[in-house]
Amino acid sequence: MAALKYSRQRECIRAFIQSCQDHPTADTVYAGIKAEFPNISLGTVYRNLSLLVELGEIAKISTGDGPDRFDCNTKPHSHFICTHCHCIQDIELADIDCIKEQAARNFDGTITAHTTTFYGICRHCAETKKFKKSS
Amino acid sequence: MAALKYSRQRECIRAFIQSCQDHPTADTVYAGIKAEFPNISLGTVYRNLSLLVELGEIAKISTGDGPDRFDCNTKPHSHFICTHCHCIQDIELADIDCIKEQAARNFDGTITAHTTTFYGICRHCAETKKFKKSS
DNA sequence: TTCCGTGCAAAAGGTTTGCACGACG
């Protein structure tokens, strides 16, 4: 239902995310958009992010620690989360889908999707030795 | 540091979780503990759950949708989350660890852990056909 | 003109924290 009208704010949010190499939070998007829309509200950012996720134009990444992230890459891929600096990086796995079949064999129900997340120390943190006590 | 003293509340929480077949939320634990400790506070439940996770006696499961869950099974395994009823079930995958090696080959950093979560419709929801419009 | 999207602000979760008191060692 709900007829989806054009909005300059939504286009700006979409463009911002698609220009991001990293995986911004709603708040980062908000800050980035403010240059062009000084009066935009955080609520609008959240509403449009949810909408873009529903439309399949971006993906939402739940980190389980801190705010959700958004990803312009909607192709299936995995993520690495640094336990020290909390940065997120994409990881491509060749046969990641095979584990879905493997899981389906052991499971009594319908599996439609799966996500795999890796944790560790990213190269930057490892080099700067800032991870003495991994947070 | 901090010398860790015995507490009856903590033991009760540990016992409650270890007697659970499912994956309770902090609030479920709180409710279950109240029979024995009518005056216990939710803050105490959260503090002890975090502590038990740190001690490695239980595991925390972030669902990315709703409250965190806790799991008495600390052995490596995966989870299935029903997108309809939001129940969580364990899934054992034979060679789940192989994907860590595979990921490490494509990645410039140190991978120490990984989690895989499957989504779909559980058997109970499928049978009762309540999932017409998967929420 | 008819809805939809926006801005604002308040509310809604879920979780953490400061404080004074009680319990463990």
Add this chain to the structure above:
DNA sequence: CGTCGTGCAAACCTTTTGCACGGAA
């Protein structure tokens, strides 16, 4: 007796929502 854990309540952080107004079709 010195600390740590507890209960209570307030604070916190992220996200959602109600409402009146402005903008797209």
